[in-house]
Every structure is written in structure tokens, then in C-alpha cells.
Amino acid sequence: MSDTIVAPPANASAGKKTARQQAVSIARRMGLTGNDNNSSNAVAHRADQRLKNLEDQKQLNIEAILKMAINLAGNAVNKELDADWQFQFCQMAEQIHNSSMQQLWAQILATEISMPGSFSLRALETLKSMTQREAILFSRAVATSVQLNQEPSRKLLTGVRREAGLGGFSAAKQESINLSGLGLPYSNILLLKDLGLIYGTELETGRLPKAKMLLKCQDQNLPFTPKNNRLRLRYYRFTQVGDELSRLITEPANQEACKAISSTLATHFFQG
Incomplete structure (x- = not known):
């Protein structure tokens, strides 16, 4: 008999989740409940739902970044963005879920629109691979x-x-x-x-x-x-x-x- 995936009691520390609570949240986003039917139709349905949720989240991510970029962009007239750069940017930015990291991606887009060539695709790849903790560490290094x-x-x-x-007078x-x-x-x-x-x-x-x-x-x-x-x-x-x-x-x-x-x-x- 399988266990139903239910939310455990809330942690006493407000705003924090236990490891189990986090695992449950991930499982629910994947469509699991704990009493899941493993027939091919049920599995296919959960797979479709998971992919839909993923695509929905990607859309929300890129929309959030674009909205912030619009607010950051000025009114200067510049050349159109390089089409390949724009495509690669969107492909990477849609995977950024953390709001603080989204702000950085919005800054990149607004800056690149104003000053084309400011950020290479290699820089975008590096930023995409960074966690928020690593970004904070990099900020500390820049400030130092x-x-x-x-x-x-x-x-x-x-x-x-x-x-x-010369002559060894000064060591x-x-x-x-x-x-x-x-x-x-x-x-x-x-x-x-x-x-x-x-x-x-x-x-x-x-x-x-x-x-x-x-x-x-x-x-x-x-x-x-x-x-x-x-x-x-x-x-x-x-x-x-x-x-x-x-x-x-x-x-x-x-x-x-x-x-x-x-x-x-x-x-x-x-x-x-």
C-alpha cells in the first residue's frame, strides 16, 4: 500500500520548509499524489500535465523578465537587437525562476538594447548556470x-x-x-x-x-x-x-x- 503525498505540519519557523515539505512540493508539481495509477494512460496524462506546467512556468518567467526590462529601458533610438542573441537570450531567460535572478536578466536585456554588444552569449551561459548563492558571492567579489x-x-x-x-641596502x-x-x-x-x-x-x-x-x-x-x-x-x-x-x-x-x-x-x- 502506497502512502498518499500530503503536506506535513507547517514548520514552526515562519517562511521555512522542512526537507520533506520541499520534496512534497516538488512531487506535487510533477503531478504525484502518492496513490498514483501506473497504467500507461495515467502515466502519459501525468507526463502531459508536467510538461504543460513546465511550459506555463517558462512563459511566466520570460514575461516577468520582459516586464522588468521594459521599465528599465530608456527611450534612446538604437540598432535592432541581433536576432541570434535575442533568440538565445529568450531560450535561457525562460528557465530563470528566482525573482532576484530575473532582475539581473532584465538588466542584461535593457542594457543590451541600449548598448548592443555589452553582453556576450558566453556571459549569458555563465549567468544561467549560477545559483543565487553563487551570484551573491560574485557580488561580494565585485564589491571587493x-x-x-x-x-x-x-x-x-x-x-x-x-x-x-641594488646592493642589498633594501631587502x-x-x-x-x-x-x-x-x-x-x-x-x-x-x-x-x-x-x-x-x-x-x-x-x-x-x-x-x-x-x-x-x-x-x-x-x-x-x-x-x-x-x-x-x-x-x-x-x-x-x-x-x-x-x-x-x-x-x-x-x-x-x-x-x-x-x-x-x-x-x-x-x-x-x-x-
Whole structure:
């Protein structure tokens, strides 16, 4: 005798579901009750109903995204969207159910209409594969990243290295920024790498000239001037896809990151 799929008692924590409640919800969406007839006709009927529910949900998803995009789009006259890009966008966007993620997809469409070529299909594929948790992690990485002078690519600074001076009068020295303390432990760096958002190898600039440089940390500008010409910055660099998707992030700069960067560079740079 099979069990009927009934909703278990509500969890005491408002708004939260037990694992069993979630499993029941999924089963019901698939058309199961617990006392299901397994005849070929009954199975075919449930399959048809499941496919209809799926198509209905896809339609609701794309409609929600389009409505948000309409509200975000301006009145500038631009070229028509690339037909292939538009088709691929709709194919992917219809699978986005989470409202927060739908907002990101609406931003992409509105931006692409205003500035064609802003988002590649590879960037769309990457975003489609991301969970909300991964999107939150990426937002944190963007808020912690900097842009050096006029360079468009974002960087997660990991520290600064000073080369030894001629004749050994000045020893080599290295200062590190604790990314883990800023909410980006190495496991998160690896995850961002696996998602194709940053390069996994730590990189280093060439020797920095003794000239004023600007580190842009989201909405903040941090001016620095190297005290000598033997300094190099170390960092993880965002990929092209990471840079494209970072345009969607409006989160303000991570203040703790700005302080950590300023503190780490203070020994080797004049500030201001």
C-alpha cells in the first residue's frame, strides 16, 4: 500500500520548509499524489500535465523578465537587437525562476538594447548556470575588487611586493591582503574560477612607475603614489565574462576591503 503525498505540519519557523515539505512540493508539481495509477494512460496524462506546467512556468518567467526590462529601458533610438542573441537570450531567460535572478536578466536585456554588444552569449551561459548563492558571492567579489587607473578589467588585490634594492641596502618585502577576512576564502576563489569569472592564477603587475595611480573601488577612488620604482601589485584578475557580468552589480564598495587595501599599501605608497 502506497502512502498518499500530503503536506506535513507547517514548520514552526515562519517562511521555512522542512526537507520533506520541499520534496512534497516538488512531487506535487510533477503531478504525484502518492496513490498514483501506473497504467500507461495515467502515466502519459501525468507526463502531459508536467510538461504543460513546465511550459506555463517558462512563459511566466520570460514575461516577468520582459516586464522588468521594459521599465528599465530608456527611450534612446538604437540598432535592432541581433536576432541570434535575442533568440538565445529568450531560450535561457525562460528557465530563470528566482525573482532576484530575473532582475539581473532584465538588466542584461535593457542594457543590451541600449548598448548592443555589452553582453556576450558566453556571459549569458555563465549567468544561467549560477545559483543565487553563487551570484551573491560574485557580488561580494565585485564589491571587493578594484580597477587600476583607466584599465577596464577588475582585480582582486592580494598584496604588494617590493623587490630588493641594488646592493642589498633594501631587502625584499611582501605585504598581503587577507581576502578570507573580507569574506572571500580560497574556496570561494576556486568557485569563482570554476564559474569562469576570475582567472585562478595569481598575477603580478610590472614595476609600478613613481607616478600617481588611482585605484577605483566601486564608487570610491583611492589615489596612491609609489615611494620607489621597485613595487608590484599582486592580484586575481576577472575574466572577460566576469567583467561583463560585473556591470550588473550595483552593490557599493566593501568598506572593509577599502580599509584593508589602504592599510596594506600605506607602507610602500604615498596616499592622496
